[in-house]
Amino acid sequence: MLFSGNASYSHLELAFRLTCGPDSYGPDCTFCVPTNDSTGHYSCNNVTGEKKCLDGYQRRECNDCVxxxxxxxxxxxxxxxxxxxxxxxxxxxxxxxxxxxxxxxxxxxxxxxxxxxxxxxxxxxxxxxxxxxxxPCEVECGENGECVRREEGDTCECSEGYRYNGELCETIPTTATRELCNRKWCFFFSPDHCYTHKIHYCHRVWYNRK
The missing domain is CATH 2.10.25 (Laminin)
Incomplete structure (x- = not known):
């Protein structure tokens, strides 16, 4: 501190120096205490105060093992x-x-x-x-098909020339008949094919076109 003056004025100069306290580092006095327990596993950078994880540990608090x-x-x-x-x-x-x-x-x-x-x-x-x-597959397919498992349920994959009628794999007829069509929501339409308002069932099970 410097003080000078006379009868008409005075002048005071002050000088300060800030120092970090214990376990504080860097221009911002970052606080860091080396730790190796349940709260963390790290040392401290002597310049910046940044935590440095010990071998085998990671993350910000160095509390997660590797x-x-x-x-x-x-x-x-x-x-x-x-x-x-x-x-x-x-x-x-x-x-x-x-x-x-x-x-x-x-x-x-x-x-x-x-x-x-x-x-x-x-x-x-x-x-x-x-x-x-x-x-075990829960669908009987007969000797002309194989039961397969799918997300929507078990079904049959029939051999060529056969189709699944809901019970087993049967021979695909060359023409539609009333007996074939009038099942599974299907109706006889012509010798070429069956008709239904639920075309999915009719097509997959009974529909047949020459």
Missing amino acids: PAKTCSPERGYCEDPGDCVCYPGFSGDDCSELVCSGQICNSSSCKREHKFLSYTCGQECVNDTCECQEC
Whole structure:
């Protein structure tokens, strides 16, 4: 501090120097205390005060562990750096193996929804893996067709020259008849084809054009 003056005026000059307190760094005095506990795992940059995550940790507060490189983030997570804890339905060092653990699976395979598994068939798993028998197809097709599973339900895929009549695969007739047409919401129209107001059923099951 400098002071000077006389009888008519005075002059005062002040000089200040600001210093950061303990554990504060940089021009903005960023506060940072090195930590390695449940609140975080980091050291501090001696110039800027920026947090530097310790090996095996990540994110802003350095409180999230880094899983093993082979660990799939959709199938597993870490509780400690470098490990891989599997979500339900997965196993193995990298959580790559699907398991059922006595649950139910569909057509010898598990279906994953989000991070968990769902099952729709009713077949028991074998040896904690999805080695289930194929769910039985519920449609009788006869010797000229094969039952197939689709999202809308089981149906028949008939051999060439045959069509599914709702009960089994039968020979496709060369002409339409009243007996053939007057079923499944279909009506006899002419020797060429049947007519219906529900054309989907008539076309798929009974419709026949030369």
